[in-house]
Amino acid sequence: xxxxxxxxxxxxxxxxxxxxxxxxxxxxxxxxxxxxxxxxxxxxxxxxxxxxxxxxxxxxxxxxxxxxxxxxxxxxxxxxxxxxxxxxxxxxxxxxxxxxxxxxxxxxxxxxxxxxxxxxxxxxxxxxxxxxxxxxxxxxxxxxxxxxxxxxxxxxxxxxxxxxxxxxxxxxxxxxxxxxxxxxxxxxxxxxxxxxxxxxxxxxxxxxxxxxxxxxxxxxxxxxxxxxxxxxxxxxxxxxxxxxxxxxxxxxxxxxxxxxxxxxxxxxxxxxxxxxxxxxxxxxxxxxxxxxxxxxxxxxxxxxxxxxxxxxxxxxxxxxxxxxxxxxxxxxxxxxxxxxxxxxxxxxxxxxxxxxxxxxxxxxxxxxxxxxxxxxxxxxxxxxxxxxxxxxxxxxxxxxxxxxxxxxxxxxxxxxxxxxxxxxxxxxxx
Amino acid sequence: xxxxxxxxxxxxxxxxxxxxxxxxxxxxxxxxxxxxxxxxxxxxxxxxxxxxxxxxxxxxxxxxxxxxxxxxxxxxxxxxxxxxxxxxxxxxxxxxxxxxxxxxxxxxxxxxxxxxxxxxxxxxxxxxxxxxxxxxxxxxxxxxxxxxxxxxxxxxxxxxxxxxxxxxxxxxxxxxxxxxxxxxxxxxxxxxxxxxxxxxxxxxxxxxxxxxxxxxxxxxxxxxxxxxxxxxxxxxxxxxxxxxxxxxxxxxxxxxxxxxxxxxxxxxxxxxxxxxxxxxxxxxxxxxxxxxxxxxxxxxxxxxxxxxxxxxxxxxxxxxxxxxxxxxxxxxxxxxxxxxxxxxxxxxxxxxxxxxxxxxxxxxxxxxxxxxxxxxxxxxxxxxxxxxxxxxxxxxxxxxxxxxxxxxxxxxxxxxxxxxxxxxxxxxxx
Numbered sequence: 001x002x003x004x005x006x007x008x009x010x011x012x013x014x015x016x017x018x019x020x021x022x023x024x025x026x027x028x029x030x031x032x033x034x035x036x037x038x039x040x041x042x043x044x045x046x047x048x049x050x051x052x053x054x055x056x057x058x059x060x061x062x063x064x065x066x067x068x069x070x071x072x073x074x075x076x077x078x079x080x081x082x083x084x085x086x087x088x089x090x091x092x093x094x095x096x097x098x099x100x101x102x103x104x105x106x107x108x109x110x111x112x113x114x115x116x117x118x119x120x121x122x123x124x125x126x127x128x129x130x131x132x133x134x135x136x137x138x139x140x141x142x143x144x145x146x147x148x149x150x151x152x153x154x155x156x157x158x159x160x161x162x163x164x165x166x167x168x169x170x171x172x173x174x175x176x177x178x179x180x181x182x183x184x185x186x187x188x189x190x191x192x193x194x195x196x197x198x199x200x201x202x203x204x205x206x207x208x209x210x211x212x213x214x215x216x217x218x219x220x221x222x223x224x225x226x227x228x229x230x231x232x233x234x235x236x237x238x239x240x241x242x243x244x245x246x247x248x249x250x251x252x253x254x255x256x257x258x259x260x261x262x263x264x265x266x267x268x269x270x271x272x273x274x275x276x277x278x279x280x281x282x283x284x285x286x287x288x289x290x291x292x293x294x295x296x297x298x299x300x301x302x303x304x305x306x307x308x309x310x311x312x313x314x315x316x317x318x319x320x321x322x323x324x325x326x327x328x329x330x331x332x333x334x335x336x337x338x339x340x341x342x343x344x345x346x347x348x349x350x351x352x353x354x355x356x357x358x359x360x361x362x363x364x365x366x367x368x369x370x371x372x373x374x375x376x377x378x379x380x381x382x383x384x385x386x387x388x389x390x391x392x393x394x395x396x397x398x399x400x401x402x403x404x405x406x407x408x409x410x411x412x413x414x415x416x417x418x419x420x421x422x423x424x425x426x427x428x429x430x
Numbered sequence: 431x432x433x434x435x436x437x438x439x440x441x442x443x444x445x446x447x448x449x450x451x452x453x454x455x456x457x458x459x460x461x462x463x464x465x466x467x468x469x470x471x472x473x474x475x476x477x478x479x480x481x482x483x484x485x486x487x488x489x490x491x492x493x494x495x496x497x498x499x500x501x502x503x504x505x506x507x508x509x510x511x512x513x514x515x516x517x518x519x520x521x522x523x524x525x526x527x528x529x530x531x532x533x534x535x536x537x538x539x540x541x542x543x544x545x546x547x548x549x550x551x552x553x554x555x556x557x558x559x560x561x562x563x564x565x566x567x568x569x570x571x572x573x574x575x576x577x578x579x580x581x582x583x584x585x586x587x588x589x590x591x592x593x594x595x596x597x598x599x600x601x602x603x604x605x606x607x608x609x610x611x612x613x614x615x616x617x618x619x620x621x622x623x624x625x626x627x628x629x630x631x632x633x634x635x636x637x638x639x640x641x642x643x644x645x646x647x648x649x650x651x652x653x654x655x656x657x658x659x660x661x662x663x664x665x666x667x668x669x670x671x672x673x674x675x676x677x678x679x680x681x682x683x684x685x686x687x688x689x690x691x692x693x694x695x696x697x698x699x700x701x702x703x704x705x706x707x708x709x710x711x712x713x714x715x716x717x718x719x720x721x722x723x724x725x726x727x728x729x730x731x732x733x734x735x736x737x738x739x740x741x742x743x744x745x746x747x748x749x750x751x752x753x754x755x756x757x758x759x760x761x762x763x764x765x766x767x768x769x770x771x772x773x774x775x776x777x778x779x780x781x782x783x784x785x786x787x788x789x790x791x792x793x794x795x796x797x798x799x800x801x802x803x804x805x806x807x808x809x810x811x812x813x814x815x816x817x818x819x820x821x822x823x824x825x826x827x828x829x830x831x832x833x834x835x836x837x838x839x840x841x842x843x844x845x846x847x848x849x850x851x852x853x854x855x856x857x858x859x860x
Contacts, residue, residue: 005583007626044575044849061493061830068847070623080626083579083849100583134850145474149513153435153530193500196437196510396837396845400491400830407826415826417498419474419513420564421851 004101006080009036014338015096015105017086017274019046019069021324022306023111025331026338031076033339035107038080040098044069047134048392049113050324051401053174055137056144057181058189058414062134064400067393086112089276091299096274107338110277110288110296110304111331114269114322116429117286124169125429127247128265131174141416142423143262144182148194149419162259164202167250169242170267171208172216173359176225178264179206180361183232188412205250205258207237209267214359214367216321221359221367224376228361242267247425265429269322271308282310287319292349294334305330311350324391325355360384363409434531436510439466444768445526445535447516447704449476449499451754452736453541455761456768461506463769465537468510470528474498477564478822479543480754481831483604485567486574487611488619488844492564494830497823516542519706521729526704537768540707540718540726540734541761544699544752546859547716554599555859557677558695561604571846572853573692574612578624579849592689594632597680599672600697601638602646603789606655608694609636610791613662618842635680635688637667639697644789644797646751651789651797654806658791672697677855695859699752701738712740717749722779724764735760741780754821755785790814793839 012035016023019041027037048065055062073079084098089110095102116132118125129140147163154160166182168175182204191199206213206229212222213229213236229236241253242263250258270286280296282289287310288296294303294311306327310319320326330350337347356370360381368380375383385405392398408414442465446453449471457467478495485492503509514528519540525532546562548555559570577593584590596612598605612634621629636643636659642652643659643666659666671683672693680688700716710726712719717740718726724733724741736757740749750756760780767777786800790811798810805813815835822828838844 005585044579044847061491062850063491063493063846063848066848066850068623068845071843071845071847074622077625082582138850149474152512155435192504193498195507394845396834399833399837403826403829403833407829413501415498415501415824416493417474417501418493418496420492420496420568 001097002101004082004084004098004103006038006103007036011036011078012106012342013038013104014107014109015040015103016109016111017096018111018113019043020049020111020113020306020327022327022331022334023109024069024072025328026109026111026305026335027073027076027079029332029335030078030338033078034342035078035338036080037076037078038082038103039069040082040084040086040096040103041069042083042085043133044083046072046393049132050173051388052131052134052137053178053181055134056131056140056178057185058141058416059181059408060401060404061416062138064397064404065392066134067397072393086274089274089302091276091302094301106301108302109334110274110302110308111306111327112272112274112308114307115272116265117268117270118265118429119268121242121244124242124245124263124265127245128169128263128429130265130429131178138421139423140264142419142421143425145417145419146423147262148190148197151197152194158259160197161201161203162248162261164197164199165205165258165260165262166203167205167207167258167260167263169207169263169265171206171210171213171236171238172266173214173357174266175206175208176213176229176359176361178266179204179229179234180232180365183229183234184362185414186233189414189417193417203260204234205237205260206234207240207242207252209239209241211239213238217357217359217367218369218374220374221369221376225359225361225367228365231365232362269307273308277302286310293337293347294330294350303334305334313352316352320352321357323357326352329353358384358387431527432531434512434514434528434533436468436533437466441466441508442536442772443468443534444537444539445470445533446539446541447526448541448543449473450479450541450543450736450757452757452761452764453539454499454502455758456539456541456735456765457503457506457509459762459765460508460768463508464772465508465768466510467506467508468512468533469499470512470514470516470526470533471499472513472515473563474500474513476502476823479562480603481818482561482564482567483608483611485564486561486570486608487615488571488846489611489838490831490834491846492568494827494834495822496564497827502823516704519704519732521706521732524731536731538732539764540704540732540738541736541757542702542704542738544737545702546695547698547700548695548859549698551672551674554672554675554693554695557675558599558693558859560695560859561608568851569853570694572849572851573855575847575849576853577692578620578627581627582624588689590627591631591633592678592691594627594629595635595688595690595692596633597635597637597688597690597693599637599693599695601636601640601643601666601668602696603644603787604696605636605638606643606659606789606791608696609634609659609664610662610795613659613664614792615844616663619844619847623847633690634664635667635690636664637670637672637682639669639671641669643668647787647789647797648799648804650804651799651806655789655791655797658795661795662792699737703738707732716740723767723777724760724780733764735764743782746782750782751787753787756782759783788814788817
């Protein structure tokens with residue numbers, strides 16, 4: 001395999017796989033250090049993943065939650081970026097093989113995030129939509145709108161209902177926020193767009209295997225989010241699993257069947273593992289096992305941070321929660337450790353600082369478990385909006401998101417109802 | 431062919447093919463009238479076509495220049511919208527056949543706009559990009575950015591130059607505005623994004639067959655736009671035609687060759703004609719011939735407006751210019767005539783009121799031929815920005831465009847440099 005054309009250097013090379021929250025943070029905090037920092041990502045932009053559901057439900061444009069990687073680093077001289085897919089890590093020779101050639105590293109940081117876990121349900125995998133990337137979100141937006149346009153053309157009532165209905169699997173933050181946003185569309189937007197249709201027939205189902213929504217949050221957050229969702233007309237199924245989905249009928253573990261031509265699978269993820277590092281997967285086989293300095297078990301100068309990594313601690317025996325704030329803290333600490341190692345000092349163990357979590361259900365309705373306050377309703381919603389505006393990368397993106405949200409709030413409208421590229425159902429998520 | 435499922439009515443049915451500037455205006459001005467208004471369009475949104483080049487050059491997000499058709503008409507009770515492609519007009523039975531079934535009409539308004547005219551140059555058609563729709567603009571944006579990412583990977587200097595270079599064919603408003611926007615990218619944005627590349631090697635060529643740019647505007651506008659473009663580093667070729675393009679080399683009528691892997695064809699259009707109406711094409715075979723009440727020659731209750739139509743008048747022997755303001759005036763007048771005909775009064779002849787035209791080359795640089803003033807430079811640019819902000823449909827779109835332009839102006843930056851969907855060169859425009 002050819003070497004990738006990279007500016008020559010005699011400094012140590014830090015290769016970072018993945019430009020998510022963790023990877024970006026490592027590179028930023030190595031600014032001005034005597035290293036060459038290389039980020040590899042399949043896309044030329046960083047995605048603000050927690051807001052993908054807003055793109056899927058016409059609340060934000062894709063451009064507001066994406067930020068060009070090169071723009072983040074435009075003034076950082078030790079930074080190199082390449083759009084590439086990493087195919088294999090060849091640890092013996094400190095080298096990653098990619099779609100554009102091979103690259104040598106002195107330090108390797110794996111921050112590849114997760115991919116969807118279908119738990120072996122092949123039919124679900126072939127027929128469900130997922131929500132991991134911007135194209136996924138745009139496909140979902142197109143599909144929901146296309147379904148409504150198609151409903152207008154048919155007269156069979158069963159087909160109409162199943163075209164209008166949506167089943168969301170997984171009651172974590174993604175599922176809950178998506179269900180809430182669809183509930184808002186159903187209540188405020190779609191009746192105005194489709195006066196010819198009886199929008200009450202649109203059913204939004206949210207299916208969660210455990211006894212409560214948002215299992216990682218407080219009991220109060222769970223019960224309030226359930227209450228908010230039911231107010232928006234979402235039908236929540238707790239203690240229920242999906243057994244099969246053929247593209248039209250959802251078979252549930254309680255024996256019931258739901259008619260729906262749209263299923264969104266948000267029920268589980270696993271680490272996005274690169275070939276050559278599989279031996280570091282833990283018993284669950286889902287995430288890379290790391291020690292308290294992010295070192296991947298069994299690989300000297302290879303590190304993993306963020307959702308792909310599992311650091312087992314007393315407080316978090318199954319690793320830290322998969323949150324942007326965890327990845328950012330880990331990225332920052334990873335960079336600090338690299339700076340220490342460059343000076344031949346020992347790396348310091350990572351200590352996680354819980355920043356809490358929030359989920360929004362819709363207009364004036366959110367739940368927040370924060371270190372200083374647990375709250376539900378308007379205040380939580382206001383906190384959610386504020387935190388997300390601040391967290392969005394780049395002033396332009398903040399301002400555009402602020403305009404969109406302000407506009408939606410005042411008008412009860414969601415402006416981005418565009419089928420820019422038709423989604424053609426083919427089946428088969430990888 | 432099945433009838434399309436449309437709400438039953440005993441009122442006259444006005445079918446409008448195409449939701450561009452003209453078609454939208456007809457439907458709006460028939461609000462509250464005793465007719466059923468049906469718009470058919472391939473997309474669920476109206477595109478603000480004059481700003482497509484801004485999307486292609488990362489200046490605006492696609493969502494700012496698109497507006498959902500249903501949203502425009504959400505309070506109009508006599509309005510019906512269907513996403514459909516019209517296949518054929520069967521005039522004998524007052525019926526259009528579409529991709530979703532057939533629809534009967536009492537009045538038919540054809541406002542399908544134009545499609546690209548390659549003048550029989552097959553190789554150009556297979557290898558050039560066009561800029562007619564939002565997906566076209568997004569493909570072009572992706573391609574330009576992909577080319578730069580690819581340039582980083584190769585070492586052959588000739589290949590590098592041809593990947594970075596862009597050839598624009600056609601010195602009308604689209605070609606001039608696109609060339610100017612690319613010139614800005616080259617000057618202000620790309621050097622910061624790609625410090626590894628020698629951006630001076632990026633060549634932007636603009637090729638125009640006639641002796642001057644913007645042939646439809648004043649001589650002063652032509653000479654000033656040439657001067658502005660040259661200041662931005664654009665190489666302008668006047669009195670020059672393209673003879674061939676194989677995807678790598680552009681053969682010019684003056685015998686010269688230009689190396690470029692990206693050509694954008696903006697050199698000509700022809701009416702987007704629907705089957706069943708070809709007999710109304712004029713001698714040039716490019717547009718539907720209409721009389722001064724928009725009646726398509728030889729077809730009683732069929733009308734055509736906007737770019738697809740050609741009303742020959744003393745002032746405009748080849749029909750009116752292809753401008754949004756013409757289509758809007760014609761749409762408004764068409765609706766007025768339908769209202770008259772409903773009352774059994776005769777339709778009134780259309781009189782065009784010239785609103786002038788503008789073209790922007792870049793930062794502080796535009797040319798304007800307006801009824802009250804002909805000006806070039808900052809004032810023209812300021813007028814251009816103001817008129818386009820006002821003309822964008824919807825407050826949200828205006829505000830987001832304003833934010834983006836304001837942001838770009840202050841920072842010399844264009845924020846939307848995203849390859850959201852990779853463009854795969856396949857060749858073959860239809």
